[in-house]
Amino acid sequence: MKHAVLLGNEAIALGLVEQGCRVVTSYPGTPSSEILAGVVRFKRQLGRRVYTEWSVNEKVAFEIALAASWSGLRAAVAMKQVGLNVAADPLFSAAYTGVKGGLVVIPADDPGPYSSQTEQDSRLLALSAKVPVLDPATPIEARAMVEQAFALSERYRLPVILRPTTRLCHALQSMAVDDVSAPDTAIPALRFCREPSRWAATPRHRYQLHVELNEKLRQVEADFARSALNYAIGDGGSHRVGVIASGVAFHMARQALLELGVSVPLLKIGTPYPLPRELVAPFVAGLQTVVVLEEPDACIEYQLPDRSRVRGRLDGTVPTAGELSPEAVCAVLTEVLAEAGYQVNPAPGDPELQALIESLPLPVRKPRLCPGCPHRSTFFALKREFGSDAIFPSDIGCYTLGINLRAVDTCVDMGASVSMADGFYQASRLVGDGRPIVATIGDSTFLHAGLGPLINAVHTGARFLLVILDNHTTAMTGFQPTAASDMAPDGDAAHGAARRVSMADLVRACGVAFVRVADPYDYQAFRSALNEASRHSQAPEGGVAVVIADHACVLYDPSLLRQNPAPVMVTGWCDGCGFCVEAFECPALTLRPDGSRVDIDDRVCVACGQCIHACYKGFIVPHTAEIVRVGP
Amino acid sequence: MSQHLSYIPDPIGLNLILAGLGGQGVIFITRLLARTAAAIGQPVIASEVHGMSQRGGSVISHLKIGGNSEAPLIRRGTADLLLALESDEALRNLLFLRRGGVAVVDAEQGPPPEVAEHLARLNIQVLSVPATRMAVGLGSAAVSNVVLVGFVAAHPFLAFSIEALKETLALVGHRGHELNQQALEAGYRAGRLRLSPALPWELTQSEKFRSREANLVTTHSLRQSTEESR
Numbered sequence: 001m002k003h004a005v006l007l008g009n010e011a012i013a014l015g016l017v018e019q020g021c022r023v024v025t026s027y028p029g030t031p032s033s034e035i036l037a038g039v040v041r042f043k044r045q046l047g048r049r050v051y052t053e054w055s056v057n058e059k060v061a062f063e064i065a066l067a068a069s070w071s072g073l074r075a076a077v078a079m080k081q082v083g084l085n086v087a088a089d090p091l092f093s094a095a096y097t098g099v100k101g102g103l104v105v106i107p108a109d110d111p112g113p114y115s116s117q118t119e120q121d122s123r124l125l126a127l128s129a130k131v132p133v134l135d136p137a138t139p140i141e142a143r144a145m146v147e148q149a150f151a152l153s154e155r156y157r158l159p160v161i162l163r164p165t166t167r168l169c170h171a172l173q174s175m176a177v178d179d180v181s182a183p184d185t186a187i188p189a190l191r192f193c194r195e196p197s198r199w200a201a202t203p204r205h206r207y208q209l210h211v212e213l214n215e216k217l218r219q220v221e222a223d224f225a226r227s228a229l230n231y232a233i234g235d236g237g238s239h240r241v242g243v244i245a246s247g248v249a250f251h252m253a254r255q256a257l258l259e260l261g262v263s264v265p266l267l268k269i270g271t272p273y274p275l276p277r278e279l280v281a282p283f284v285a286g287l288q289t290v291v292v293l294e295e296p297d298a299c300i301e302y303q304l305p306d307r308s309r310v311r312g313r314l315d316g317t318v319p320t321a322g323e324l325s326p327e328a329v330c331a332v333l334t335e336v337l338a339e340a341g342y343q344v345n346p347a348p349g350d351p352e353l354q355a356l357i358e359s360l361p362l363p364v365r366k367p368r369l370c371p372g373c374p375h376r377s378t379f380f381a382l383k384r385e386f387g388s389d390a391i392f393p394s395d396i397g398c399y400t401l402g403i404n405l406r407a408v409d410t411c412v413d414m415g416a417s418v419s420m421a422d423g424f425y426q427a428s429r430l431v432g433d434g435r436p437i438v439a440t441i442g443d444s445t446f447l448h449a450g451l452g453p454l455i456n457a458v459h460t461g462a463r464f465l466l467v468i469l470d471n472h473t474t475a476m477t478g479f480q481p482t483a484a485s486d487m488a489p490d491g492d493a494a495h496g497a498a499r500r501v502s503m504a505d506l507v508r509a510c511g512v513a514f515v516r517v518a519d520p521y522d523y524q525a526f527r528s529a530l531n532e533a534s535r536h537s538q539a540p541e542g543g544v545a546v547v548i549a550d551h552a553c554v555l556y557d558p559s560l561l562r563q564n565p566a567p568v569m570v571t572g573w574c575d576g577c578g579f580c581v582e583a584f585e586c587p588a589l590t591l592r593p594d595g596s597r598v599d600i601d602d603r604v605c606v607a608c609g610q611c612i613h614a615c616y617k618g619f620i621v622p623h624t625a626e627i628v629r630v631g632p
Numbered sequence: 633m634s635q636h637l638s639y640i641p642d643p644i645g646l647n648l649i650l651a652g653l654g655g656q657g658v659i660f661i662t663r664l665l666a667r668t669a670a671a672i673g674q675p676v677i678a679s680e681v682h683g684m685s686q687r688g689g690s691v692i693s694h695l696k697i698g699g700n701s702e703a704p705l706i707r708r709g710t711a712d713l714l715l716a717l718e719s720d721e722a723l724r725n726l727l728f729l730r731r732g733g734v735a736v737v738d739a740e741q742g743p744p745p746e747v748a749e750h751l752a753r754l755n756i757q758v759l760s761v762p763a764t765r766m767a768v769g770l771g772s773a774a775v776s777n778v779v780l781v782g783f784v785a786a787h788p789f790l791a792f793s794i795e796a797l798k799e800t801l802a803l804v805g806h807r808g809h810e811l812n813q814q815a816l817e818a819g820y821r822a823g824r825l826r827l828s829p830a831l832p833w834e835l836t837q838s839e840k841f842r843s844r845e846a847n848l849v850t851t852h853s854l855r856q857s858t859e860e861s862r
Contacts, residue, residue, distance in 0.1 A: 005663070005670045007680075114681065138677070138702045171704040172663065172678040172695075174670035251703035259707065326707035349709025353750050354727055360744070362720050365653060367689040603773050 004177045008168040011139035012106060013038025015146030021076050022187065023051045023068035025061035028477035029080030030115035031169035032108035036078060040490050048184045052490040054480045057448040058083035062090045069103040070199060072190025074150055078106040081122050092129045096209040097198055098157040102150035109165045111296035111323040117413065119321060121297035123272050126161045130213055132220050133161045133273040135246045139173040148229065156216045165295055167248045221274040229270030230279055235263045240340045242287040246272050246300060249293040249324050256329045260344040262337055275303035284309060291336050295324055311336055367401060371588045372561060372608035374551035375399045375469055377520040379407035380584055380614065382438055385530045390436040393420040397442035398476045399469050404585050415449025417441045421464040422457040436534060437464035444474040444482040451510065457544050458511040463537045466546045470503055471553040479556045507546045514545040521551050523613045554606060566609025567623035570598050574619045584614035645699020646789060647706045649728045651692045652717030657777035662693040664781060668792055668800040669697040679704035690721055713789055717777055729756050736784050738763040738776055766818055775815035782819020786827050794820045
């Protein structure tokens with residue numbers, strides 16, 4: 001292996017394994033999910049001993065890695081940016097206590113956003129937590145920065161954040177991988193050493209630790225001013241305008257300047273917090289105007305001591321929401337450079353063609369649940385059972401797409417479906433709103449943050465129906481294991497089966513009196529479970545009722561479909577009413593453009609047979625049935 | 633505007649946009665092309681879309697081969713090639729192409745006449761390839777993406793050797809290996825026939841006949857399956 005094409009996340013994973021990281025934990029979330037999977041792959045390829053796990057949530061993942069660090073080992077924890085909110089508590093604390101073995105925290109930000117509920121900037125959380133940040137611009141640099149991050153973490157005994165963004169995580173780049181076959185070194189016999197004033201610090205000691213942290217940051221900033229991670233490029237001539245950029249925006253700015261045909265100084269910042277002001281201030285002072293390009297929010301810009309000459313997000317020059325596209329970067333630079341009297345190349349592309357394309361009636365392609373998805377069957381049954389009157393709090397996962405079936409009314413954050421249902425119940429009782437409340441949550445999400453809210457709801461006597469969509473895996477992010485699935489904790493099949501926790505037992509242990517496990521593919525039985533549950537939640541002695549919709553994701557485990565295919569056909573009676581297309585929303589069901597009838601697209605259909613229930617007129621039938629054609 | 637007719641954003645690199653729908657294999661062919669380029673010593677940077685968008689939505693990859701920029705995204709109006717696995721996704725992404733760029737689209741027909749006319753003025757060529765039909769003829773519509781890659785490999789812009797692509801395909805395509813190789817080959821042959829008809833070409837008369845036969849079989853089986861679903 002001389003050259004490999006690696007995803008940014010895989011490059012980070014390779015960096016972790018190369019640098020002798022011994023414990024890596026994570027909770028899946030786009031765009032971070034390939035990091036731990038990469039570590040599992042590379043540790044096997046390179047024969048390194050690394051403990052890896054998909055933890056139950058990001059806070060747990062952080063603390064597992066922290067304990068490894070306090071034992072003297074190098075450790076890392078990866079998550080998506082909103083996962084760092086969940087892990088913020090230990091992050092803030094660990095900045096004070098510090099670490100022993102190097103600890104690298106990898107929160108992946110999602111400008112756009114592409115797969116997240118916010119565009120928050122982890123660098124700003126780091127600023128608030130007082131944790132240094134490295135900001136890589138390419139997969140190659142991300143891999144190299146892992147080494148810098150561990151060295152920094154160990155020199156100052158601080159957790160260090162390595163912050164990639166979506167476009168880096170999911171960038172593919174070719175890189176040399178010659179030097180990775182070095183044999184594993186022996187793991188030194190390190191162990192946790194008691195030091196209560198640090199590892200169990202009380203508020204009095206915490207004050208001392210805060211003073212110590214501030215001093216560490218002062219030194220880190222001085223180090224960063226001399227770091228090779230920050231450098232300026234340009235032709236050395238005198239210029240009126242300059243650019244400061246970090247992360248992927250650096251290469252976007254570089255490419256934009258080439259395309260605009262302008263050569264102005266460009267300062268690359270690889271260490272956005274603490275910002276090396278000693279380095280940046282003279283760069284700014286020598287120019288009339290400085291543009292700051294960074295994602296997803298302002299961080300370098302906030303830290304600039306003198307912003308009088310600075311154009312960026314804070315003065316509205318750079319769009320304050322959304323990803324920095326090449327078009328956006330070029331537009332910003334064109335505006336500022338033109339104001340300063342530079343001649344720039346006009347934008348390529350043809351406005352007339354753009355107008356023409358925009359006038360075409362191109363279909364909007366929104367994401368949909370896959371054909372055969374058991375969530376679709378669940379949502380369809382929920383809508384039929386509870387009608388359009390019910391309140392449907394839901395959660396984070398594939399099943400958020402239940403919004404297309406109008407069976408998802410709220411989506412806040414991991415686990416919120418249960419507490420929102422609780423809250424809707426308490427609020428509706430005050431105002432005498434008797435609508436049914438039906439919450440949906442995935443198996444992985446329930447284990448992540450649903451248990452606490454469920455205990456709360458039982459304790460406060462809330463009455464609602466909770467449907468746990470148990471598809472046996474974390475599907476949205478690529479089939480990572482959950483604590484209730486039968487895969488090993490790091491998803492590595494070589495480790496054999498895992499100790500599973502029972503979802504039904506967990507729910508019962510929370511104090512829920514009504515628990516049913518039902519297969520949403522079995523329409524009638526599932527409907528009656530819902531009905532029973534709903535009656536329980538309304539009965540005088542009732543409370544929260546839980547139905548576990550138990551059916552494996554058809555992409556994760558297609559064996560059931562393969563063993564029991566249920567091909568269907570649309571009979572000639574179909575009158576094209578379109579109910580199934582609307583209410584069931586399977587990608588395989590299409591209404592003819594003339595509205596005459598519905599067809600099943602054989603290229604898409606997986607023969608799950610579930611749409612039979614979606615035609616209340618009975619015109620979708622098993623393919624084997626004998627149909628007398630009397631229709632038109 | 634005339635001074636921009638010859639404007640090529642990256643004189644040494646090749647900018648490709650790959651577009652399609654979730655599940656059609658956009659990411660697969662992005663990796664196939666990226667790894668092939670890397671294997672023949674070209675620097676590569678590409679950008680994929682994962683997560684929510686993979687569930688049936690529009691999917692687009694940016695791929696830069698051999699250039700000197702490490703920015704993962706391609707600016708509108710600066711792509712050399714657009715590979716589209718579906719005709720609406722092709723139209724949606726036409727604006728990425730530079731003047732003189734080429735779109736290769738899995739489609740039975742060309743773009744709407746008013747668009748075609750405008751593209752001709754911009755010297756943008758659209759090549760419609762019946763890749764899905766060819767793939768169904770080979771046994772599965774799922775390999776239409778590989779058929780299209782085979783076709784593009786014959787285009788002088790890319791000029792990948794079919795052997796290099798086959799080698800990478802053998803490494804990345806663990807499932808349906810045989811079919812993938814056939815799809816690549818079929819696409820490549822169609823590309824050679826279409827793009828360089830004047831070149832001396834190894835396809836014999838009998839092979840041509842066989843491929844026509846294959847097309848007939850395809851049309852027949854397509855019709856059959858449509859009737860069954862009624």
